[in-house]
Amino acid sequence: MKFALLTSSALLLGTLAAPVALAQDAPAAPETGDQRRLQAVTVTAQKREQTLQDVPVAVSVVDETTLEQAEILDIGALQSVVPSLRVGQLQSSANTNFIIRGFGNGANNAGIEPSVGVFIDGVYRSRSAAQIADLPNLQRVEVLRGPQSTLFGKNASAGVISIVTEAPQYEWGGGAELSLGNYQLFRIKGDVTGPIIDDVLAFSLAAGLNERDGYAEDLAAGGTTNQRDRNDVRAQLLFEPTPDLSFRVIGDYGEIDEICCVAANLVNGPTGAAVFALGGALDPEDPFSFQVFNNFPSTNEITNSGVSFHSDWTLPFATLSTIYADRRVDLLTDQDIDFTSADLAQRSENDAQIETRTYEARLTSNTDGAIDWMVGAFYFDETVRTRTNFEYGADFRAYVDALSGNGVTATEQGILGLPAGTFLAAGQGPAEFFGQDNEALSVFGTVDFHVTDRLTLTAGVNYTEDEKDAYGAQINTDAFSALDFVEIGNTVLFQTAFAQTLAGFGIDATDPAQLAGFAAADPAAFAQVQAGSQAFADMNDTNPDVNPLLGFQPLQFLPPFVDFPNSVESGQSSDDEVTWQLRAAYDLTDAVNIYASAVTGFKATSWNLSRDSRPFPEDLAALQAAGLTVPNLTLGSRFAGPEEATVYELGLKAAFNTWALNVAVFDQTIEGFQSNVFTGTGFALANAGEQSTLGLEFDATWSPVEPLTLVFAGTFLDPEYDSFVASATGDISGTQPSGISETALSVSGAYNFTLPTGLDGFVRADWQYESESDYFDAVAEGSPATDNQALLGFAREINTLNASVGFLTDTGTSITFWARNLNDDQYVTTAFPSVAQAGSLSGYPNQPRTYGVTVRQSF
Numbered sequence: 111m112k113f114a115l116l117t118s119s120a121l122l123l124g125t126l127a128a129p130v131a132l133a134q135d136a137p138a139a140p141e142t143g144d145q146r147r148l149q150a151v152t153v154t155a156q157k158r159e160q161t162l163q164d165v166p167v168a169v170s171v172v173d174e175t176t177l178e179q180a181e182i183l184d185i186g187a188l189q190s191v192v193p194s195l196r197v198g199q200l201q202s203s204a205n206t207n208f209i210i211r212g213f214g215n216g217a218n219n220a221g222i223e224p225s226v227g228v229f230i231d232g233v234y235r236s237r238s239a240a241q242i243a244d245l246p247n248l249q250r251v252e253v254l255r256g257p258q259s260t261l262f263g264k265n266a267s268a269g270v271i272s273i274v275t276e277a278p279q280y281e282w283g284g285g286a287e288l289s290l291g292n293y294q295l296f297r298i299k300g301d302v303t304g305p306i307i308d309d310v311l312a313f314s315l316a317a318g319l320n321e322r323d324g325y326a327e328d329l330a331a332g333g334t335t336n337q338r339d340r341n342d343v344r345a346q347l348l349f350e351p352t353p354d355l356s357f358r359v360i361g362d363y364g365e366i367d368e369i370c371c372v373a374a375n376l377v378n379g380p381t382g383a384a385v386f387a388l389g390g391a392l393d394p395e396d397p398f399s400f401q402v403f404n405n406f407p408s409t410n411e412i413t414n415s416g417v418s419f420h421s422d423w424t425l426p427f428a429t430l431s432t433i434y435a436d437r438r439v440d441l442l443t444d445q446d447i448d449f450t451s452a453d454l455a456q457r458s459e460n461d462a463q464i465e466t467r468t469y470e471a472r473l474t475s476n477t478d479g480a481i482d483w484m485v486g487a488f489y490f491d492e493t494v495r496t497r498t499n500f501e502y503g504a505d506f507r508a509y510v511d512a513l514s515g516n517g518v519t520a521t522e523q524g525i526l527g528l529p530a531g532t533f534l535a536a537g538q539g540p541a542e543f544f545g546q547d548n549e550a551l552s553v554f555g556t557v558d559f560h561v562t563d564r565l566t567l568t569a570g571v572n573y574t575e576d577e578k579d580a581y582g583a584q585i586n587t588d589a590f591s592a593l594d595f596v597e598i599g600n601t602v603l604f605q606t607a608f609a610q611t612l613a614g615f616g617i618d619a620t621d622p623a624q625l626a627g628f629a630a631a632d633p634a635a636f637a638q639v640q641a642g643s644q645a646f647a648d649m650n651d652t653n654p655d656v657n658p659l660l661g662f663q664p665l666q667f668l669p670p671f672v673d674f675p676n677s678v679e680s681g682q683s684s685d686d687e688v689t690w691q692l693r694a695a696y697d698l699t700d701a702v703n704i705y706a707s708a709v710t711g712f713k714a715t716s717w718n719l720s721r722d723s724r725p726f727p728e729d730l731a732a733l734q735a736a737g738l739t740v741p742n743l744t745l746g747s748r749f750a751g752p753e754e755a756t757v758y759e760l761g762l763k764a765a766f767n768t769w770a771l772n773v774a775v776f777d778q779t780i781e782g783f784q785s786n787v788f789t790g791t792g793f794a795l796a797n798a799g800e801q802s803t804l805g806l807e808f809d810a811t812w813s814p815v816e817p818l819t820l821v822f823a824g825t826f827l828d829p830e831y832d833s834f835v836a837s838a839t840g841d842i843s844g845t846q847p848s849g850i851s852e853t854a855l856s857v858s859g860a861y862n863f864t865l866p867t868g869l870d871g872f873v874r875a876d877w878q879y880e881s882e883s884d885y886f887d888a889v890a891e892g893s894p895a896t897d898n899q900a901l902l903g904f905a906r907e908i909n910t911l912n913a914s915v916g917f918l919t920d921t922g923t924s925i926t927f928w929a930r931n932l933n934d935d936q937y938v939t940t941a942f943p944s945v946a947q948a949g950s951l952s953g954y955p956n957q958p959r960t961y962g963v964t965v966r967q968s969f
Contacts, residue, residue, distance in 0.1 A: 153252050154274070156556070157261055157484065158474055163765045166568070166695040166705035168255040168774040168807060170194065170823075177248050179860065179874045179914055181928045181964070188271070190878050190912060190930075192253050193854035194807055194825045195271075210255050210269035211778060212803050212829045212850035213755075215786055219793065220462050220496050221546055221580065221719035222786055225268035225753060227258065231275055231360060233418050233435040234264050236466050236492060247276040247301055247316050247344070255807065256778060257711020257755040259689040260554055260570040264468075264490050267711035267755040267780060277358065278312035278348040279303045284969055285922075291962020294323040295338075310350060317343040325958055326372040326400040330391065330451035331407050336957070339368040354424040359417070366412040371954060372402060373449045376941055379949025384512040388505050390452025397955045398936050405453050405503065408445035414438075424476065431472045439464040447945045449952055453503030455945065456536060462496040482558040490550040496719055500539040500668065502588070506946075507534040510665050517662065518590070525602060525659075533590035540586040540668050544719035550576040556691070568693040575686045576714035580749070582681075582723050584671035591666040592741045599657035603647035611639045667946060670740035672725055674748065678732045679725065683715040685752050702764040711755035716784050718795045723748050750784040750797045769812040778803050779832075787838045787887065788942045799833030801847060817863055821876075823856040837887060845888040849940075851880040851908075871917045880908040885941035885953070906937045908956075922968035929961035 153162050153171055162171055170192045172182070182188060186197045186206065196209040208214050208226040215225055220237065228235045251273050258266040284302035289295060299318030306313055319341045324334030342364035349357040374397035382394060391403045416437030423430045442461050448454040472486035511518050522528045556570035586592070609619035615635070617628050629636040650656035675681030693707035717723070724746030725733055733739050757778040764771045783798040809823035829850045835841045858876035865871060882905040911933045916926035937956050944950035 153250075154272070157472060157486075162772075163703060163763050163770075166566075166693055166703070166707065166761065166763075168759065168761060168772075168776070170253040170255070170809065172251045172253075174249055177251070179872060179916065179926070180858075180876060180912065181914060181926070181930065187930075188251060188253070190876060190910070191823075191856060191858065193823050193856040193878070193880075194255050195253055196849075196880075208271065209849070210253070211776075211805060211807075211825070212827050212847065213268035213778070213780055213783070213801070215784055219716075219718060219720050219786060219795070220464065220494050221544070221717040222750075222784065222795070223265045223713065223716055225265065225713055225780075225784070227262050227264065227266040227270045228273070229262065229270060230273045231418065232272075232420070232433050232470070233416070233437070234262075234466075234468055234490070235437075236264070237439060237464055247314070249274045249276045255774070256757045256759065256776065257689070257709050259574070259711040259713075259755075260556065260572045260691045260709065261484075264488065264550060264552070264574075265713045267713040267753045275344075276303075276314070278314040278346050280305045280309055280312050282969075285967055287964060287966045289962055289964040291322070292960055293325050294321075295960070295962050296321045297964075312348045314346045314348075315344075317341075324369060324372075325960075326402050328402050328404055328407065330403040331405060331446075333369065333407060335369050335402055335404070335408070336372050337368040337370065340364065340366050356420075356422045358420040360420070361417045363415040364413070366410060366414075368410050369407045370410050371408075372400065373952045374398070374400075374402070374938075374955050375449070375944070375950065376938065376953045377949070377951040379944070379947060379951070381513065381944075381947040381950055384509055385450050385452045385454075385947075387512055388452045388508055390450045390454075390505065392450045397938055397953055398958075400955070400958070402449065403451035404446040404449065405451060405456065406446055409443055409459075411440075411442040413440045427475065427477055429474050429476050431470075431474065433468070433470045435466075435468045437466045439466075448503075448947065449944070450947075452509060453505040453536075454509055455500065455506070456503035457499055457501040457539075459499040460496065461498070462494070464492065464494050466490070466492045480560050482560070483556065485555040486553070488550075488552040488554070490548070490552075492546075492548045494544075494546040494548070494719065496542075496544045498540075498542045498544075498721065500721070502534055502536055502538050504536040506536070507531070509946075510534055514661065514665070517658075521598075521659070521662070525598065533593075534588075538587045538589070540584050540588060540671065540721060542582065542584045542671070542721050544580070544582045544723075546578055546580040546717055546719060548576070548578045550574060550714065564697040566695045568691065568695070570691040572689045572712075573686070574689070574712060574714070576684070578683045578715060578717060580681045580683075580717040580719065581673075581675060582671070582719065583673045584721065586668060586670055588668045591668045592670050593662070593666070594741050595659040595662050596651050596657070599659040600647045600651040602659065603650055603657060604643050607643035607646045608639060611643060615639075664948060666742060668721070669742040669744050671721060671723075672733065672738055672740060672743065674723075674725075676733075676738055677736050678729055678738065679748060681748075683717070683749060685714045687712040687714075687752065687754070701766050702762070704763075705759075705761045707757075707759045707761075709757050709759070711753075711757075711780075713753040713755075713784070715749050715751055716795070717749045718747060718793075720793065722746065722793045722795070747795050750786075750795050751782050753780050753782050753784055755780045768814070769810065771808070771810045773806070773808045775806050776804070778805070785834070785837065785887075794838035796836050796838070798831055798837070799835060799843070800831070801829070801834070802832050803827050803829040803850075817861050819860045821856070821858045825854045827852055827854075831887075834887075839887070839889045842888045846884070848884045848887045851883045853879070853881040855879040865917075869917050869919060871915070873913075873915045875911065875913040877912075878908060878910045880906075882907045885938070906939070908935065908937055909933070910935045924966045924968075926964045926966075927961075928964065929959065931957060931959045932961075934959040 153165055172191055189195045189197045194211055210226050213225055254270040258270045262270050282304035286300040289297040297320045301316035303314035320338050322338035324336040326335040328335050344362040347359045375392050375394050376397055378394035393399050393401045418435035421432045440463050444459040447458045469489040474484045475482050518533055519530050522530055522532050552572055552574040554572040559567045612619045617624050654660040689710045689712050691709040695705040697703050724744050727745045757776050759774055759776040761774040779802040781800050783801040785796050785798050787794045805827040807825045812820045829847050831843055831845050831847055833843045856878050860872055860874040862872045884905050910931050912930045913932050914926055914928035916924055918924040938953035939956055941951055941953035944952045
């Protein structure tokens with residue numbers, strides 16, 4: 111399939127370019143000015159202002175008009191107009207994953223930095239909790255596809271989302287906006303800008319409030335789930351003491367405090383009967399009923415704040431630009447993670463603080479000549495601190511007894527001689543403390559050689575050093591998960607065999623006098639009975655058909671933890687990498703450009719800052735020799751090593767008066783992709799040997815008549831794990847990664863009109879399609895059966911329609927009626943094995959139809 115896709119893509123580029131090339135010697139006269147309906151789009155994708163056509167990079171731009179008309183309120187809604195981008199919100203408001211061209215990660219673990227870098231006004235946002243707030247005064251959003259590590263100094267191995275907001279103005283202006291909608295939506299925001307000192311000092315101030323009831327009814331805890339409760343404020347100062355010197359200060363603060371997120375039952379496995387027997391409830395296998403059963407409403411409290419200082423100094427030969435930023439994210443999440451009204455887990459709390467400081471300096475040439483250049487440096491310093499708590503609920507012990515035939519009580523009393531209720535009591539569980547200090551430095555440079563008026567060769571290089579110091583410690587009161595059922599079973603098997611063998615000699619093993627008499631009378635036979643009984647126990651203590659206690663092992667969800675750093679594990683990582691880009695761009699005509707590029711990207715080591723952080727198998731012997739092992743020690747990974755991306759790309763960009771076309775064909779590979787997969791009881795963090803995607807992207811804009819603009823965009827991908835030996839289910843090399851649609855399409859149309867009354871208006875609609883994609887990676891052939899195998903029968907397909915219609919008066923008042931997911935398309939965004947419920951599956955249903963009206967007043 112890859113060969114066919116590459117061949118057809120090359121033919122398409124050749125077909126598009128051929129007519130233009132033939133016409134180059136005798137270029138057609140440009141259309142007259144009044145025929146020009148498509149305006150040039152300015153972007154800063156390469157950290158200098160250029161038109162979209164002149165940027166030889168695959169980039170999608172969503173402008174202010176589209177953002178407003180399509181009611182795109184946050185980053186999550188961008189995927190409705192950028193088919194190469196996928197944004198998925200998981201179990202909490204702080205867990206959002208960004209994926210470009212099928213590559214991306216970063217949710218569910220504070221130690222895993224995203225492969226898609228998010229920058230707001232040039233400031234890097236290192237975690238998803240710092241990226242999802244509502245953003246005021248958006249000017250445009252640029253989505254750069256493919257590795258961008260040469261110019262963006264931190265973790266851009268899959269792409270970049272660059273958000274640009276409106277700077278303060280020297281003329282008074284502003285506006286207010288009110289939105290009302292279903293589910294009791296109430297959204298209000300406003301902004302004002304103006305001069306403090308004419309042409310020298312200006313300010314802007316924006317604030318917003320976004321509230322909405324949830325769309326899922328909680329029949330156990332009461333109320334609704336998937337609410338919106340967000341507020342934000344953003345202030346800016348622009349100081350320009352001379353025409354060549356500019357300073358900009360931006361401060362922002364945002365809060366999220368909402369109940370999120372709906373997790374529905376997809377498959378009600380064999381544990382469902384035990385849940386119902388305990389008086390618990392769930393809505394079996396009906397994910398779009400939007401009825402959930404939780405013991406308590408979830409907690410999602412996030413504060414996101416920061417300040418940044420920007421300067422631009424125009425020198426005779428270059429412009430010196432600097433950005434310093436200091437940011438902080440505080441989050442507290444807690445939810446009923448078993449998603450039933452049975453009190454199985456009464457607490458799953460995550461409390462985190464992330465403090466980030468960044469500094470960037472760039473010197474960019476500003477003289478006309480044969481060479482343009484840029485040099486710069488980027489410094490990153492971050493501190494991460496997390497505290498997590500997991501506690502069993504009041505029903506968990508009874509739940510385990512129901513699944514094991516009262517086995518826990520029998521084990522306590524009959525085998526261990528402990529009082530009933532010792533294990534799995536409410537409130538037992540681990541408390542964990544993790545942290546990481548990260549310091550990184552990048553130096554970079556690019557140079558453009560204008561060989562001719564039409565041919566430009568570009569070379570760029572980046573050197574990055576990244577150092578991390580991580581730690582993890584745990585206090586675990588779950589004694590049940592520390593029981594060694596192999597050792598205990600060995601003892602039980604020995605005692606059983608010993609008693610049965612002695613019974614053949616007529617000896618009661620429970621009578622000390624008979625035992626002593628037999629041992630004294632025939633010591634050789636007694637020793638033989640002991641040795642034979644022990645040999646039987648040693649041979650069968652790991653055989654589940656003989657050792658019945660092994661059935662408890664799947665219920666030991668929270669095994670003991672080895673703290674790190676320790677004498678074997680340093681808790682440190684140090685990475686350095688040189689990334690580069692080579693590009694040739696050629697103007698076939700004034701309207702058509704083609705380019706070819708080879709670009710590399712880099713993402714540093716990510717540490718597993720969670721209870722699933724486990725020693726590597728190769729460290730086990732050293733840990734045992736140092737006396738650091740604990741009962742039931744499980745192995746896994748402390749960290750995932752660096753990602754190294756490479757993409758080879760051919761592109762075409764054409765822009766005429768009434769239509770424009772961008773096409774890119776690429777072969778993108780990431781070595782060491784950091785896979786973070788939920789297994790039902792935890793997350794498996796591992797490096798895939800190599801993941802690659804061959805793809806074709808296009809976006810076309812056409813204005814057949816002046817009032818109408820049509821946009822067609824699509825992405826066609828052929829993703830594959832070229833090598834993934836150590837996945838969560840074994841060697842899955844040669845299989846297709848989960849969650850990646852082979853085809854994604856976006857079609858939109860906007861029609862502007864003027865009513866006879868003089869009222870201006872518009873009608874807009876867009877449709878998104880994503881072909882079926884599996885929820886979970888393949889299960890390796892020959893591997894033991896896992897809950898994940900059941901996921902292979904589930905896939906998602908998306909067909910979503912959004913629409914809006916609006917009117918604008920000459921006094922600056924506008925009213926827009928809008929609907930998102932107008933056709934009420936239903937799909938599950940992510941599926942996963944249900945927590946502590948083997949054989950059951952849960953998933954996050956997409957948001958149902960929402961609609962409302964927005965009134966704006968500009969001045």
